Amino acid sequence: EAGVAQSPRYKIIEKRQSVAFWCNPISGHATLYWYQQILGQGPKLLIQFQNNGVVDDSQLPKDRFSAERLKGVDSTLKIQPAKLEDSAVYLCASSPPYGTNSGNTIYFGEGSWLTVV
């Protein structure tokens, strides 16, 4: 089974520029998440989608971050304009429908590493 795919893996941009990350979840996973992981810390949830609807975006800095999942499969996360403190790994994750044999386990991609200079 293919895992969660993310691109690009690495990106370096200057502050005030924009960047977009793409995610393709595991096939059949209706729930998709974007997490931000700052070096030395655990991942922090930014936004959660159920199919193409937003379940929780309470921790998404909406003045500069946006995310969409228009067709309920792939998702993009955009940052515009970027700040130095946005330097982090952006992890996409997905999970199977609640109540399946896999429980509510979340599976992560390899991450997109952003450096803002």
Place this chain on the structure above:
Amino acid sequence: GESVGLHLPTLSVQEGDNSIINCAYSNSASDYFIWYKQESGKGPQFIIDIRSNMDKRQGQRVTVLLNKTVKHLSLQIAATQPGDSAVYFCAENGAGSYQLTFGKGTKLSVIP
């Protein structure tokens, strides 16, 4: 607020020894716990999980123990190998929720 945290930020063990990584949680409503392993440059990888109706679960070389009385979770790795070197996170979510709360992680270093 509610949080999940780890007692030890770093742990060094000799190859072949057993490792124990601890985690404390504060949300008494948490009913599902997961241990993730994160190697350098990679995303978190699922290791093992446990539900609140259990106090022990075993996998291949790994055992998770849950003590709900003191809200403590531990990950035991038997016969630790160099490939086990990574940062380990515990995470929890509440009933019916997919939202995971992560601790800061423990870095495990295996000495050959």
